[in-house]
Amino acid sequence: GVPCLGSDALSLSLTLDKAYTSDLARVAGVNALTYRSYRRADDVDESDLPGDFPLFVKPRREGSSMGLSPASKVGNASELRSQVEHIAATYEQDALVEPFVEGGGEFTVAVVGNDPPEALPVLQRAVEAETRIGLHALEHRGALERDWTHELGGTLAPALEDELQEQAVCVYEKLRCKDFARADFRIDDDGTPWFLEINPLPTFKPGDTFAIVAELMNREYEDFLAGVLQNGFERLGV
Template sequence: MVKVLVLYGGTSSEREISLKSGKAVAEGLKKAGYAVEVLDVNKDNLAEISRIKPDVVFNALHGKYGEDGRMQAYLDLLGIPYTGSGMTASIIGMNKILTKKILTCENIPTAEYVVIKRKGFVPEDVSSIMDKLGCPLVVKAPTQGSSIGTHIVKNAEALREAINDAFNYDDEVLVEKFIAGTEVTAALLGNEDPVVLPIIEITSANEFYDYQSKYTPGMCQHIIPARITKKAETKVREISSKVYKAVGCRGFARIDFIVDKDDQPWVLEINTIPGMTEMSLVPDAARAAGMSFEELVDRIVKLALQ
């Protein structure tokens, strides 16, 4: 019997979501016939990974220290296979600024943006940002997930406040031109030749798909199939595969888009360890493709063992 160690919890701002993902994954793997152990990771218990001697690690850590390449590098040193992307792709995917640079380099459509550094930033800078990008704008803390540190702003004062809030998480802040449209997401499964699962449209009770909307029952809807044209869906699928390969992902990932009124999809970000809770998008997409949760986690483990 293959022994799987599920890493979950951790110390990032997404700890609570990771705990839920990890518990769901562990239950799914047990039902799929694996021998499962779990580890709530912190800096004092990393040696437990070697002691347990898993055949493979299922990494359900979200955010810093689990999703950002550090855990991937540690597992590489130990020689233990693990689910999801490797160190380099994880570093890129976790940092929205690095992701934007890769997208731009690969001519993949993404919103125009600027990067603000804490050192040297003065309140007067907001005028030049608005002159360049217009308004509304989206402000993001680049290394946070679950929309933590993300704001949609519509005036200079709100922009100043949002940038200062994002500086609570990072020393750099990403400011993007706001694009109106339909928010959709594409989940992908595979290594060199990923399969794009059914596209999901996301609606939210709040202004955008923020932390509260994501994790509060009844505050969002996952609509399958997405209410976009066939032309737009084809573009989303093509661009998703291109992003996955450009970043160097493997195993599974999720790519978020806005589709504008002209059927043009714009990439928002990539998630290299997407949520696996009862409200998460990847399990929903898999279910729409006829795949149970147990079959999904089994498939992800098998991709890691390849």
């Protein structure tokens, strides 16, 4: 009976599971990647991979770039098996394997509010120059032992921004997110956006996505956040 801001337990659980999230996103008409989910290396069937190499291997139910490193991008079956084994041993859960999407950049979309939710200006994220994995994912978790260089491939044309905002709202509604969330996308060589995941507990840290979005909207960050929270209070009737 305690009113809570943000998404409920069902949405938090579903969005933590990247396979269920992908299935529901696809049903909602969003471009979701083909994936395979493996509990152990022996489960990898080379005649039934989710796509051509390179593939990307991540824990099925984690966030905040847990389990990610340059080795997450695999170029052949033996690298794939050893990365699946690493995820299985470290996190005691399935490894989710998808085609590695690159060419048109990486973008993240903040969504706020309800009935209807509103997608905010889209932000581009830097990718690491050599692996093309998002720089934020490699710098996370203390993996700073290298002096990473980064690039910003791809352009956020107005039509692409519209499409990303539309897809982000679609996933937000399908997964019944409430009040605030952030959806991640990658664009391939042909300019097609692919949905990666949605985070119903995004950081509000100064300098991070929501703060940058507020700045783009010419809003004082505290004032912007107060508005987001106020909408949540209204939804809850408190």
